Amino acid sequence: MSAIKVHDKYFVPYLSEEEIQHHIQEIAAKINTDYADKKPLFIAILNGSFMFAADLFKHIAIDCEICFIKLASYKGTKSTGQVVTPIGLDTDVTGRDIIIVEDIVDTGKTLNHFLPQLHNQQPTSLKLAILLHKPTATVYPIKIDYCGFSIPDKFVVGYGLDYNGLGRNIRSIYQLQENEA
Ligand code: IMP
Numbered sequence: 560m561s562a563i564k565v566h567d568k569y570f571v572p573y574l575s576e577e578e579i580q581h582h583i584q585e586i587a588a589k590i591n592t593d594y595a596d597k598k599p600l601f602i603a604i605l606n607g608s609f610m611f612a613a614d615l616f617k618h619i620a621i622d623c624e625i626c627f628i629k630l631a632s633y634k635g636t637k638s639t640g641q642v643v644t645p646i647g648l649d650t651d652v653t654g655r656d657i658i659i660v661e662d663i664v665d666t667g668k669t670l671n672h673f674l675p676q677l678h679n680q681q682p683t684s685l686k687l688a689i690l691l692h693k694p695t696a697t698v699y700p701i702k703i704d705y706c707g708f709s710i711p712d713k714f715v716v717g718y719g720l721d722y723n724g725l726g727r728n729i730r731s732i733y734q735l736q737e738n739e740a
Contacts (some may be wrong), residue, residue: 563733564595565722573715574708579690579731580614582707586688587618589705590658599656600624602648603704606727607662610719611690611707615660630673646701655716657682661693664701671699691715691732 565593569676590599598621603612605627616625629646632668664670670687677685688705696712716722717729 562729562736563729565716565733566721569736570593570716570726571736572731573710573734574718574732576731579707579718583611583614583690584618586614586705587709590688591618591620594656594658594694596615596699597656598622598624600626600647600650600652601658601660602652603627603660604662605629607719607721608660608690609727611662612660615688624650630669632669632672641668641672643669643676645673645676651721651736652677652680652682655682656684658705659687660686661687661689663693663715664703665670665693665696666691667697667699668699670701674701690718691720 562569564570601612601616601619601623603609603625606629609627612625612627614641623626626648628648631644631646633644634644652690659674661670674685687701688702689703690707692703692706692709693712694709714722714735715732716735717732719727720732721727
């Protein structure tokens with residue numbers, strides 16, 4: 560496979576469809592074991608997680624509920640700071656086993672703001688299933704329970720992830736070419 564151009568930048572093949580599917584099946588197997596006697600509520604965060612979520616859920620064999628939300632971020636008051644509002648979260652999370660499904664943790668900022676809000680609603684448990692984690696970019700420490708790949712701090716595109724709106728439909732993951740950064 561060769562480099563692709565998205566907008567003005569070139570990206571090189573990084574994670575193949577096969578590798579991605581293999582790691583997703585491993586995550587699903589762990590979740591199936593860990594939640595064998597439970598009925599978790601998966602909350603997948605749009606837009607980026609749509610492909611990961613769909614492929615993950617195909618391998619979830621336990622009873623579960625699934626919802627997709629969007630996170631809208633805005634500046635709150637001085638005391639509340641950044642506020643992240645979930646759009647489309649129409650199921651009560653109180654007393655539920657929650658698994659957040661997200662494409663990537665980069666700085667960790669988005670989840671760092673959202674998770675405490677979810678905790679306040681007193682779910683029984685709250686875990687994270689993340690496809691990609693950039694540990695060296697993470698500023699806000701986040702405990703990731705199920706992780707597909709740890710990757711370097713380089714921009715990636717494809718498999719749900721976009722570069723300025725393009726690239727989400729690509730079946731595998733590409734990395735920004737070295738001399739493009
Ligand atoms: P955060 O910095 O962990 O809050 O990440 C916020 C969001 O930035 C992620 O959910 C992605 O949508 C986006 N993002 C971070 N890194 C990348 C990347 O390498 N490619 C595409 N999107 C990214």
